[in-house]
Amino acid sequence: MDCCAPSNYTEEVRTNCPSCKNKGKNVQLITLKSLLKASALETIVPDTSYFFCPNSSCSTVYFSGDHLQSFTEDNMKVPVYQKNLGMDVPVCYCFNWTRERLLQAATTDQQPADRIKAHVQAGRCGCEVNNPQGVCCLGNVNAFVRGLNEV
Numbered sequence: 001m002d003c004c005a006p007s008n009y010t011e012e013v014r015t016n017c018p019s020c021k022n023k024g025k026n027v028q029l030i031t032l033k034s035l036l037k038a039s040a041l042e043t044i045v046p047d048t049s050y051f052f053c054p055n056s057s058c059s060t061v062y063f064s065g066d067h068l069q070s071f072t073e074d075n076m077k078v079p080v081y082q083k084n085l086g087m088d089v090p091v092c093y094c095f096n097w098t099r100e101r102l103l104q105a106a107t108t109d110q111q112p113a114d115r116i117k118a119h120v121q122a123g124r125c126g127c128e129v130n131n132p133q134g135v136c137c138l139g140n141v142n143a144f145v146r147g148l149n150e151v
């Protein structure tokens with residue numbers, strides 16, 4: 001402990017979204033570096049923890065653990081699945097399975113989730129640099145395909 005640190009110094013990180021108060025998910029800095037537009041990237045503080053807000057009714061995509069910064073889809077190079085209902089938005093970013101493509105696949109005997117899973121298992125995915133949520137998309141793909149089957 002640094003003896004010169006101010007007595008009220010705290011490393012408390014607030015993991016709840018400043019906009020919607022829901023819990024965010026920690027994302028690696030490389031994800032922000034890959035997916036933020038230059039104008040937003042120029043403002044990030046690399047020592048800070050950043051979190052992803054998965055709440056679809058909240059416009060905040062990323063926020064910093066000190067709550068001094070937040071970014072919306074406008075700051076992103078790509079549309080964000082959780083925040084954007086467009087059919088051309090990827091569910092699986094690495095292998096470009098958009099909602100539209102998954103919908104089309106559902107009418108054929110293609111098995112997108114199995115194909116994606118095989119690529120993931122072969123070590124071909126790059127979720128940390130492609131997917132705004134920074135982690136594997138398979139949960140989203142499975143949930144989306146399940147939703148289609150229920151219609």
Ligand SMILES: [Zn+2]
Nearest residue numbers: 017020053058
């Ligand atoms: Zn939020």
